[in-house]
Amino acid sequence: EVRTQVAMASRRASLRGLASHCLWLLGVILLMDVSARPANHSSARERAGNREEREILPPDHLNGVKLEMDGHLNKDFHQEVFLGKDTDGFEEDAEPRRSRRKLMVIFSKVDVNTDRRISAKEMQHWIMEKTAEHFREAIEESRVHFHAVDPDGDGRVSWDEYKVKFLVSKGHNEKEVEEKMKNGEELKVDEETQEVLENLKDRWYQADNPPSDLLLTEDEFLSFLHPEHSRGMLKFMVKEIVRDLDQDGDKQLSLPEFISLPAGTVENQQGQDIDDSWVRDRKKEFEELIDANHDGIVTMAELEDYMDPMNEYNALNEAKQMIAIADENQNHHLEPEEVLKYSEFFTGSKLMDYARNVHEEF
Numbered sequence: 001e002v003r004t005q006v007a008m009a010s011r012r013a014s015l016r017g018l019a020s021h022c023l024w025l026l027g028v029i030l031l032m033d034v035s036a037r038p039a040n041h042s043s044a045r046e047r048a049g050n051r052e053e054r055e056i057l058p059p060d061h062l063n064g065v066k067l068e069m070d071g072h073l074n075k076d077f078h079q080e081v082f083l084g085k086d087t088d089g090f091e092e093d094a095e096p097r098r099s100r101r102k103l104m105v106i107f108s109k110v111d112v113n114t115d116r117r118i119s120a121k122e123m124q125h126w127i128m129e130k131t132a133e134h135f136r137e138a139i140e141e142s143r144v145h146f147h148a149v150d151p152d153g154d155g156r157v158s159w160d161e162y163k164v165k166f167l168v169s170k171g172h173n174e175k176e177v178e179e180k181m182k183n184g185e186e187l188k189v190d191e192e193t194q195e196v197l198e199n200l201k202d203r204w205y206q207a208d209n210p211p212s213d214l215l216l217t218e219d220e221f222l223s224f225l226h227p228e229h230s231r232g233m234l235k236f237m238v239k240e241i242v243r244d245l246d247q248d249g250d251k252q253l254s255l256p257e258f259i260s261l262p263a264g265t266v267e268n269q270q271g272q273d274i275d276d277s278w279v280r281d282r283k284k285e286f287e288e289l290i291d292a293n294h295d296g297i298v299t300m301a302e303l304e305d306y307m308d309p310m311n312e313y314n315a316l317n318e319a320k321q322m323i324a325i326a327d328e329n330q331n332h333h334l335e336p337e338e339v340l341k342y343s344e345f346f347t348g349s350k351l352m353d354y355a356r357n358v359h360e361e362f
């Protein structure tokens, strides 16, 4: 069931944010020639898709959720929970001065007791607030997408209606698909599309609350697109991720299973370095955060706790981790200077000359 405490909530960076993110990713890909390399996050192409697909397919990347649908780490997680949907002004270095000021405005909002230091508690509350903001954004977005798949506006979408939309987004002819489905004729779709379709259907069943009629309401459609909004769907997503990574079939993940590289061979040193960072990042995440009882095995329950964006304990852990990264004077708090110095970690953008300007700007 959709969680009510955040029922008004939503998500996802504006299309503008997505576009500039894509450009950035594209730049990285071009620079590093990594098109065939595994990476801890999806490529621009995978993320963007075409417009129709974006509207009706569940996104691979969920803002404020630690793993993507394909089991990749969400590399932007810390920025997403620090900035919420408010990423404007941190997208390029055109106006570093303005960005610094903006960052300091955020700093003073996080610093609730105004002692000019961010404590773990303050950061935890901030993360929870920003997560709720992503929830609200997701709800907004899902509402728009729901109208796109429910043109007659009766508030219910059948699996067949959705399937037609999906196939049309894949380049099939709408009339033809509808005709064939009506007559119970077989549709010719390629293997990849067929596989996606089966996964989507599983997910559709899962999002359909009892009594199941295969018709999704707007709330159910939200949990179809955004599993992070529903306990049942979160479990489903975890199951799928474990299924994809589990090699010995024990329905748990060992460290080697979690860090093993996706298909692709190591061709050169550049590729090797990227593979190394994939392994390093995932090993750290596995050992420090996901495997909560540190027994070397990640159970479905552990993975579910780790991925639950509304988990306060996680938020506190994340808060502590974020502080530790920038806490140069080791006082377990963040001062303005520290946040500015580590602006790339918090905002995704390097804000130069931090030291010189911090006093005049704050």
Ligand SMILES: [Ca+2]
Binding pocket: 111, 112, 113, 114, 115, 116, 117, 118, 119, 122
């Ligand atoms: Ca404070």
Ligand SMILES: [Ca+2]
Binding pocket: 246, 247, 248, 249, 250, 251, 252, 253, 254, 257
């Ligand atoms: Ca296993």
Ligand SMILES: [Ca+2]
Binding pocket: 291, 292, 293, 294, 295, 296, 297, 298, 299, 302
């Ligand atoms: Ca464990």
Ligand SMILES: [Ca+2]
Binding pocket: 326, 327, 328, 329, 330, 331, 332, 333, 334, 335, 338
């Ligand atoms: Ca500090």
